[in-house]
Amino acid sequence: MELFVQSLVSGLLLGGLYAAVGVGLSLVFGIMGLTNIAHGCLMILSSFFIMVFARHMSGSVVAAFILTVLVMCVIGALLQGVLINRVLAKGPEPALLVTFGVAIVIWNVLQLIFGADFKSIPSPMASVNAVNTRWVVISGEYLFNFAVSAALILVLHLVIQKTLFGRAIRAAASNVVAAELMGINTGRTYIYIMCLALATGSVGGLLVGQTFGFYSYSGMSYLIIAFGVVVIGGMGSIIGTLLGGVILGVAQLLGAYFFGSGVQILVGYLTLLTLLTLRPRGLLGNMTRE
Amino acid sequence: MTAKRALHSLVPNGKSLGVKTFAVLVAAVASALLPLYGSDYAVSIGLLIFSYISLGQMWNLLAGYSGLVSLGQQAFIGIGAYTLAKVTTVYGQSIALSFFVTAVCAAAFAFVISFPIFKLSGVYFTIGTWIVSESALVFFRNWKFVNFDAGYNIVAAYKIPMGALYLGSFVIGVVSVALVFLILRSKIGLALMAMRDNPGAAEARGVYLYRTKLVCFLISSVYIAVTGVVLYLNIAYVKPGATFGIDWAVSMVFIVVIGGIGTIEGPILGAVIYVILRQYLYNFPGISMILLGAVAVTVILLAPKGIMGALHGRFGFELFSVRRTAAFDGPDREEGARISVKQRR
């Protein structure tokens, strides 16, 4: 019973981290209809950046993270402005294949430079327990992850609902021509969105890098998790990603509790497939394109 | 005379039939006899090319003609490879039997997963197929029946001479081309073209459309599984990470996108380029993948129809025409408009 409660609580907290992994994908899909296969690889790329920068900045993860966000914004602007904006008009599949190509390039470049070894980002909270009772142990790290993700999603939600920039984004998401008629340059808006998505991806990259570690190919595994989060929560729904993350996290850890840890990932995939078939548009309403 | 007319009715664009057919036949015979005059190295390259032609054709049948972009067809390569290993290494049965069992298993698996994944459309279908394949990978790793992550050696494959392997690959490649050609020239092909040219009108006949796509998916999946058997007769050992790996999907996407999506010649050309590029950069696997990715992105950006599409657009060149002329194209309104525009210029 203790283990069951522990699985439930850990799954919930793990879900927070998953939400940070998925929210960027959700943004990009909801607003420009782009299925970004490179999302996971870009996230792991940011993990590598944080790791390398931290080494060169006398171990300051915070400074490394800030620098990484800037670098990822530049990468996002180039990716969107040079590649994706040119194919978006040709339909969703060519754009999907472009991001697939980008993903292949990123993970192989990482493998070439860093090899296939496991890396991690140092974490100050790795061995601290926030709560320690007979029923449940909550690691400081998991709690930190959840808090950071929840804050990130709340801020994003507010930005999109309440600011003029957010309204312009929603306008571009619902009708590109009408948005252009408002004087909104949708191409430039898409560039901002990609930067924002990669900035959130850097948060995911930081949390994943501190909690689980990563290697060059991890991006593709995290992409599936990101898809899971987004599909369950509803493509394009920001708050939904938190729900999606929690459902996926709880399903995985309960799956591990009932069937053993070997099938933990499989249970996640199957939950995702089932939900995908039953509710193809996700559990929550969203701002997807028409 | 009547025989000639009969031939003409079989193949479109009758007038250019002679030269092209001859060229294709010569190329086919020359490559069939490659083991007789080619070096071992040339034969091994040819073997790969024909296997990859098959993979490309079958992925193209889905993505290029049926609008089903699947990133999960590697699941069927895995099924083929593992069936071969189980049937020959574990049960000591013949390779021939493993082809048969593979076809049955792949058809069953494809049919079962078609229920959930055909509920998905567009990019959701793409994600769904990929997750199915990744699930299969994780499942095999945790499945005692297939020896978990350790895999098997395919001992039976050691004894097969290179020439025979090559011939198997040749047959699977040539048949894949013929199969796609025939499918496109059949009633299914007509339905696919209608769907591509006018999705709205074709949508109105929803049930038929579903069946058409399902048939294409089943054919593609079973054929990829069978190709998987041929491929793994050459590789000779199976392991979940490699047999169900995303690298297979990468190669299929690359071959079709580079060669020309939605053309029959495209995957042939793409497979040749792919295999030669991989061989050339054999000692730098990372670099070859980076190059493949970069080339694929460039092609999608600059020549979305691939090399064949660009050739066709510029020179009107095509080897296998699956278009039907005269009998099907009535003098419709758009045709009339096109003529009048041309006259004005």
Place this chain on the structure above:
Amino acid sequence: MNDNGLLTVESLNVDYGDFRAIHDVSMCFPKGAIISVIGSNGAGKSTLLNAIMGVNKARSGRVFFEGDDITGLRTSSIVAKGISMSPEGSSVFENMSVYENLVLGAFLPGPRKKRDILLERAYELFPPLKEKAKQQATFLSGGQRQMLAIARALMSEPKLLICDEISLGLAPVVVSDIYSRITDVNETGVTVVLVEQEVKRSLDYSDYSYVLVKGRVVMGGLSDELDEKEVKDAYFGINQYA
């Protein structure tokens, strides 16, 4: 026509694939006037507007606004120059409130600074919008939706306002109401282009008219001098223009 046009279109051709939708169209919209472009369903009205606004690419020809060549510019840049369009079917942002729709209309930096004044003006022009300000646009009636689309287009303080098919699917009373509002707008100095299917109302409300048949301009001139019957004949393709 003349050089004092606010917007001039010169020999515009627009293709849809192999199909030519707009043939060699030239037009001049004089400053301060109300101009109507009359044509039946499929005459190419929306195609023409979309080409002017940069939504579709023109095959050949030029569009000038205040003497500047705006051909091939991005839609948002054209809007920034001072042209605003209320699109056909009044595509408002359904999932946003009336207020949010209007705020988006004033997205450009200039209008953004005086957003509150512009909002007051919009509510004055179309009082029903003020009552429904907090409601989602989905819940508006057809007439209110059209008002919102026009008000939203006016939020960018355009020099030229283009209205695509205002009367489509609306009750005649509502249409008359909206038209009189547009006349008010015109009196503040905004040049207005009305694109319509209905001949009589278009001629009544406008200073200049163009008749578009199968993608060509078959008639044009002062609305008072155009004969309603002749326009209708051309429109239905009865005489030589067909």
